[in-house]
Each structure stands twice: as C-alpha cells, then as structure tokens.
Amino acid sequence: MEWADLIVDGGVRDKKQQAGFFGTLPTIPFNYVDSHLQTWSLTPRLSIKNAIFGLPSAILTGVDYYDRLPLRSAASQGHPPIHVYDLSQKTLAGYWQQRSGCCRPPMCPMAVEFSVRI
16 A cells, blocks of 8 residues: 555564672682573554545554563573573553644644554
8 A cells, every 4th residue: 555554673682691700708719690681572563644634644553562581690600590580571562643734735834643552
C-alpha cells in the first residue's frame, strides 16, 4: 500500500564480563567473576498516512516487546555459578499516536496530536 509502511525494528545485546581480583587476605587469595547478561527487543510499527474528512492525518501504531534474560555470575573460573541473579524481565506495550491537521494546507500549518500507550 502506498499510504502505509510496515517498520520492523529489533535488537540484541549480549554482554559478557570477566574480571579477576587479587586479594591480600590468605583466606581469599583470588576471586573471579564471570557475568553474562543478554537482552533483546522487537518493535513492529505501522505508519499510516491518509486523509480524514479531507484533512491530512498520520498514524503511528505498534507493539514494543523487550526481554532481559537472567544474569549469571561465577566466583571462580571454570566452576558453576555460585550467585545467580534473576534479573529477567519481559515487557509488552502497545501504542497509538495520531496526528491530524486542523485545516487544509497550506492555509493552516497547525495540527492536533494525541497518543495512547498501554
């Protein structure tokens, strides 16, 4: 359709961090941290441009989905994680944004805009 565009946006972030700490106490001579955090998102949107009652109108509607997987952390290299932090979070939101002209251009450049996000 010439008056509508489908936009699909997404992303992945994979953060891995390793660090070693040399201690001065004889009971804890060395500490190692191996962390892994992964997030990803998906955002499909629909952009619609048309006329309502002869006035220009633009609609942007879509869904946001975001997922963060748990953070894992190990205390020593090569061993299973001692501390596992559950930072997992999933969010889903829908939105609608409408922009309509008040009069036909070029007489009046003003517009009315409203949006809803759930």
